[in-house]
Amino acid sequence: MAKKKRPERQKDKSIPFKERISTFKEVPLGFTVRQALLEAERCLECKRPRCIEGCPVSVPIKDFIQLIKKKEYLKAAEKIKEKNALPAVCGRVCPQEDQCEKVCLLAKVDKPVAIGKLERFAADYEAKKLKEPKKPDVKKVSPRRNIKIAIIGSGPAGLTCAADLALMGYRVTIFESLHEPGGVLTYGIPEFRLPKRIVRREVNYIKSLGVELKLNHAIGATLQLDELFERGYEAIFIGVGAGLPQLLNIPGENAVGIYTANEYLTRVNLMKAYLFPGYDTPIKIGQNVVVIGGGNVALDAARTALRLGARSVTIAYRRTENEMPARIEEIEHAREEGIIFRFLISPVEFLADDNNVLTAIKFQLMELSEPDESGRRKPVPVPGKFETLPADLAITAIGTKANPLITKTIPGLKLNSKGYIEADEFGRTSREGVFAGGDIVTGAATVISAMGAGKNAAQAIQEYILKKYQIKQKI
Amino acid sequence: MFVILGDDGILFSLKMSNFFQIIKKEKIAPNGFLFRIKAPEVALHAKPGQFFVLRVNERGERIPLTLVRWNRRSGTIDFAFQVIGKTTHLLSKLKEGDFLKDVLGPLGRPSEIKYYGTVALLAGGFGAAAMLPIANALKEAGNNLVTILGARSKDYLILEKELRRLSSKIYVMTDDGSYGIKGFVKDGLEMASREYDIAHAYVIGPAIMMKFTVAACQELGIPNTVSLNPIMVDATGMCGSCRVNVGGKTYFACVDGPEFDGSQVDWNLLLNRLSAYLNEEKHSYELFLKKKGVLPRGKEKKA
Ligand SMILES: Cc1cc2nc3c(=O)[nH]c(=O)nc-3n(C[C@H](O)[C@H](O)[C@H](O)COP(=O)(O)OP(=O)(O)OC[C@H]3O[C@@H](n4cnc5c(N)ncnc54)[C@H](O)[C@@H]3O)c2cc1C
Ligand SMILES: Cc1cc2nc3c(=O)[nH]c(=O)nc-3n(C[C@H](O)[C@H](O)[C@H](O)COP(=O)(O)OP(=O)(O)OC[C@H]3O[C@@H](n4cnc5c(N)ncnc54)[C@H](O)[C@@H]3O)c2cc1C
Ligand code: FES
Numbered sequence: 001m002a003k004k005k006r007p008e009r010q011k012d013k014s015i016p017f018k019e020r021i022s023t024f025k026e027v028p029l030g031f032t033v034r035q036a037l038l039e040a041e042r043c044l045e046c047k048r049p050r051c052i053e054g055c056p057v058s059v060p061i062k063d064f065i066q067l068i069k070k071k072e073y074l075k076a077a078e079k080i081k082e083k084n085a086l087p088a089v090c091g092r093v094c095p096q097e098d099q100c101e102k103v104c105l106l107a108k109v110d111k112p113v114a115i116g117k118l119e120r121f122a123a124d125y126e127a128k129k130l131k132e133p134k135k136p137d138v139k140k141v142s143p144r145r146n147i148k149i150a151i152i153g154s155g156p157a158g159l160t161c162a163a164d165l166a167l168m169g170y171r172v173t174i175f176e177s178l179h180e181p182g183g184v185l186t187y188g189i190p191e192f193r194l195p196k197r198i199v200r201r202e203v204n205y206i207k208s209l210g211v212e213l214k215l216n217h218a219i220g221a222t223l224q225l226d227e228l229f230e231r232g233y234e235a236i237f238i239g240v241g242a243g244l245p246q247l248l249n250i251p252g253e254n255a256v257g258i259y260t261a262n263e264y265l266t267r268v269n270l271m272k273a274y275l276f277p278g279y280d281t282p283i284k285i286g287q288n289v290v291v292i293g294g295g296n297v298a299l300d301a302a303r304t305a306l307r308l309g310a311r312s313v314t315i316a317y318r319r320t321e322n323e324m325p326a327r328i329e330e331i332e333h334a335r336e337e338g339i340i341f342r343f344l345i346s347p348v349e350f351l352a353d354d355n356n357v358l359t360a361i362k363f364q365l366m367e368l369s370e371p372d373e374s375g376r377r378k379p380v381p382v383p384g385k386f387e388t389l390p391a392d393l394a395i396t397a398i399g400t401k402a403n404p405l406i407t408k409t410i411p412g413l414k415l416n417s418k419g420y421i422e423a424d425e426f427g428r429t430s431r432e433g434v435f436a437g438g439d440i441v442t443g444a445a446t447v448i449s450a451m452g453a454g455k456n457a458a459q460a461i462q463e464y465i466l467k468k469y470q471i472k473q474k475i
Numbered sequence: 476m477f478v479i480l481g482d483d484g485i486l487f488s489l490k491m492s493n494f495f496q497i498i499k500k501e502k503i504a505p506n507g508f509l510f511r512i513k514a515p516e517v518a519l520h521a522k523p524g525q526f527f528v529l530r531v532n533e534r535g536e537r538i539p540l541t542l543v544r545w546n547r548r549s550g551t552i553d554f555a556f557q558v559i560g561k562t563t564h565l566l567s568k569l570k571e572g573d574f575l576k577d578v579l580g581p582l583g584r585p586s587e588i589k590y591y592g593t594v595a596l597l598a599g600g601f602g603a604a605a606m607l608p609i610a611n612a613l614k615e616a617g618n619n620l621v622t623i624l625g626a627r628s629k630d631y632l633i634l635e636k637e638l639r640r641l642s643s644k645i646y647v648m649t650d651d652g653s654y655g656i657k658g659f660v661k662d663g664l665e666m667a668s669r670e671y672d673i674a675h676a677y678v679i680g681p682a683i684m685m686k687f688t689v690a691a692c693q694e695l696g697i698p699n700t701v702s703l704n705p706i707m708v709d710a711t712g713m714c715g716s717c718r719v720n721v722g723g724k725t726y727f728a729c730v731d732g733p734e735f736d737g738s739q740v741d742w743n744l745l746l747n748r749l750s751a752y753l754n755e756e757k758h759s760y761e762l763f764l765k766k767k768g769v770l771p772r773g774k775e776k777k778a
Contacts, residue, residue: 282755
């Protein structure tokens with residue numbers, strides 16, 4: 001039989017351009033069934049699938065793609081969920097080009113299989129077909145049903161840890177300081193990239209496993225960690241993210257019109273300021289917006305500003321496009337939407353009028369140095385070369401740090417020099433019964449790595465509890 | 476439901492810890508109210524100088540308000556607010572028995588209470604509410620309290636009785652002279668400083684009042700503490716909306732404050748940042764009042 005010609009890598013459609021830059025509707029539409037089948041066809045079904053090794057949570061990629069080929073879409077979704085509780089989220093926001101798709105064998109001769117888009121397809125298909133996500137059986141009568149476990153933070157790390165522990169039969173409570181669950185998925189990543197109904201669906205699924213969600217509880221303020229032990233929680237997982245925005249520490253940084261990306265995105269996403277005055281939280285609409293940074297956060301802020309009605313939006317990054325840590329799809333989208341990119345410039349001063357309202361930003365021009373030991377080229381100033389860009393709105397997206405609200409209030413918890421919690425790969429910290437994972441351990445990373453950390457910690461918590469109770473029984 | 480032991484040994488139930496019911500509502504000024512709500516976790520952990528954040532409804536803004544009183548046994552907190560925009564207006568329309576959507580607290584660093592000797596409490600308008608728990612704590616620490624309370628006119632004075640009880644002397648100042656002495660808080664301070672050897676001052680009120688009162692303290696050489704009220708969003712140190720400049724350094728008032736050394740504060744920056752959304756707030760409020768029929772249609776300005 002003649003070998004069929006391999007189809008081209010499929011590309012999903014986007015919503016119409018005009019609608020795209022004036023609304024917060026999701027941009028890529030995802031694969032049609034036909035596209036999914038064609039794309040699945042491209043998979044080489046390697047004996048030793050490297051893609052799975054490239055995935056931080058080892059999603060059975062080969063198997064789920066095979067199920068799509070067989071048109072068993074619901075089963076494909078279930079297959080993914082064996083390892084990944086949030087496929088609809090990961091299919092949309094994972095940096096696949098640095099993970100599974102990077103090591104796809106096909107990439108050697110052609111474009112890699114669009115694993116992310118297939119993952120999204122399976123998850124969306126399931127969401128369309130089933131009103132509620134299919135629940136794995138939770139053992140109704142479990143010897144562990146009276147063992148209470150507390151999870152602090154409801155981002156991807158906390159949600160995953162909670163789900164896994166609930167499935168093991170524990171009584172799990174999540175404490176979240178904001179009034180909505182989801183962490184960065186809710187307050188950071190915008191609607192046009194990750195519709196909030198998807199996050200809600202995933203959160204509802206986790207609640208359906210019996211997980212209790214306590215919002216408006218900031219641990220370290222509302223309650224101390226040790227009070228949770230006093231109230232009978234046997235183990236605690238900390239997944240509070242890296243929620244402290246880094247500042248530039250340059251003159252004028254507090255002028256009116258300068259936002260951290262955290263504030264800007266929180267106002268828009270969590271507080272729905274893009275629907276002001278229908279919702280009550282306001283946001284400034286800039287004419288000339290400059291976003292400082294080059295990661296996903298900077299791109300999200302820039303594309304948000306555009307949709308809110310800015311005349312021009314510029315991304316100012318101190319390295320070059322090659323070093324931009326953002327997802328490729330987002331960079332492409334930002335370009336298509338008319339975002340201006342300025343590379344090798346670094347802000348040195350914000351200029352403001354007499355009322356402290358931002359008017360312009362002064363930049364130092366940069367160049368890349370020779371590669372250092374790690375092979376990375378550092379941006380260094382070009383002496384005496386400056387440029388001033390007019391701006392009435394600036395958003396700084398230059399990274400986040402550990403928020404000390406909780407870490408500083410836990411006696412005996414070891415932190416590293418940057419203030420993150422010290423934990424091993426299973427989330428075990430210096431305090432007995434206290435586990436941690438996600439951005440609060442690694443620093444700002446990815447959704448999938450936070451989920452992986454939540455999963456590992458659930459395992460370690462299980463071991464800890466079992467050991468603790470065996471010891472108790474002997475006594 | 477769990478039953479827990481508070482640190483004062485009181486047993487109570489936290490079953491309702493997610494339901495923030497209004498227990499008592501009292502009109503205390505022509506433009507303001509005092510509420511008592513159920514919020515057991517907040518009541519259990521509250522300390523003087525701290526605040527909390529609330530949301531009235533699903534579409535509401537998060538607004539910070541200072542904790543005035545709390546009762547661990549009954550799991551309630553008291554707060555006072557003046558109606559100045561849409562959110563405080565919506566809040567003022569709630570009735571006893573109604574619920575708030577969200578309550579998060581206690582937030583901010585508690586006041587650093589210690590023995591100074593004679594402390595002047597300088598409160599403008601609703602600042603008196605924020606001052607009350609601090610006054611109690613300072614009194615307990617053995618300080619002699621001299622209070623200067625300022626308001627527009629007699630009707631706008633709040634918590635005078637409560638503060639009078641704690642103070643060895645109280646000067647009541649009204650802008651229009653309708654009660655007490657005609658003048659501002661800073662004028663009262665000058666009078667008090669002639670009678671007392673004031674070791675420290677607490678200044679709480681609208682930013683503009685704090686700015687001028689702190690200047691008066693400085694002239695008299697009185698070290699002072701202020702409680703800053705910048706615009707906040709999360710109020711847990713996550714966004715930086717509440718940035719203030721104190722002693723040339725940037726602080727997040729929600730977690731590093733709200734109390735700071737008044738003499739080090741960049742007041743103009745605070746005032747400018749407080750009015751960052753004036754147009755938007757006005758637009759939103761007028762739209763709302765028009766819908767309610769309070770303002771005639773077609774009168775609102777575009778933001
Ligand atoms: C704008 C933006 C875009 C991003 N885009 C991508 C992307 O495209 N792809 C990708 O893989 N990653 C992306 N990331 C990174 C990714 O979102 C994070 O790495 C991930 O969310 C970390 O998960 P987490 O569970 O550790 O913490 P978070 O998601 O930060 O969640 C922590 C939760 O804990 C709560 N919390 C904090 N302190 C307390 C406390 N004291 N008590 C109780 N609760 C508390 C917080 O409110 C929050 O809900 C992006 C991040 C941002 C900000
Ligand atoms: C730590 C702290 C404690 C406070 N304690 C009290 C109190 O005990 N009693 C009281 O009456 N008021 C208090 N305030 C001020 C109160 O939060 C504002 O009056 C309220 O947010 C106004 O909301 P609005 O929608 O009714 O008015 P808007 O029309 O939205 O705003 C009116 C003005 O209030 C300020 N403001 C608006 N939104 C916020 C916000 N999210 N955070 C802070 N300020 C804002 C701005 O200066 C604005 O110009 C406190 C503020 C802070 C920061
Ligand atoms: S209000 Fe967000 S950091 Fe203070």
